[in-house]
Amino acid sequence: xxxxxxxxxxxLFPAALRAEVEVNRAMLGMFQPxxxxxxxxxxxxxDAKVDxxxxxYYDTRLSKNRSVSCNTCxxxxxFGDD
Ligand code: HEC
Numbered sequence: 001x002x003x004x005x006x007x008x009x010x011x012l013f014p015a016a017l018r019a020e021v022e023v024n025r026a027m028l029g030m031f032q033p034x035x036x037x038x039x040x041x042x043x044x045x046x047d048a049k050v051d052x053x054x055x056x057y058y059d060t061r062l063s064k065n066r067s068v069s070c071n072t073c074x075x076x077x078x079f080g081d082d
Contacts, residue, residue, distance in 0.1 A: 037045055056062065057070045074080040 039045070057076075060066050060069045060072075062069065071080075075082055
């Protein structure tokens with residue numbers, strides 16, 4: 001899927017591969033890796049909440065015909081973005 005998408009982009013927009021991107025070095029400092037955990041003192045992360053989130057993520061009962069979970073489309077085996 002990803003290779004097909006790349007091929008499609010390459011064929012349709014060959015200039016996109018040659019395009020030079022100007023990077024404003026002064027602005028690079030604005031970007032940082034996202035934190036492992038987004039702390040919220042009003043709603044602290046607990047193991048129980050993480051377990052519940054993981055359970056819901058894989059739960060097909062959330063879909064109308066009980067066959068689709070978040071992981072169906074956002075398969076974590078392929079980093080959730082395929
Ligand atoms: C039927 C496929 C499908 C299912 C099931 C699905 N998603 Fe998505 N999800 C998508 C698609 C496609 C997009 C991108 C939509 C867009 O960019 O317009 C998306 C986008 C997202 C985004 C935004 C990502 C970003 O970079 O902005 C989040 C967060 C997300 N989904 C979470 C979930 C969660 C949580 C579930 C389960 C409750 C779920 N999705 C179930 C297909 C799905």
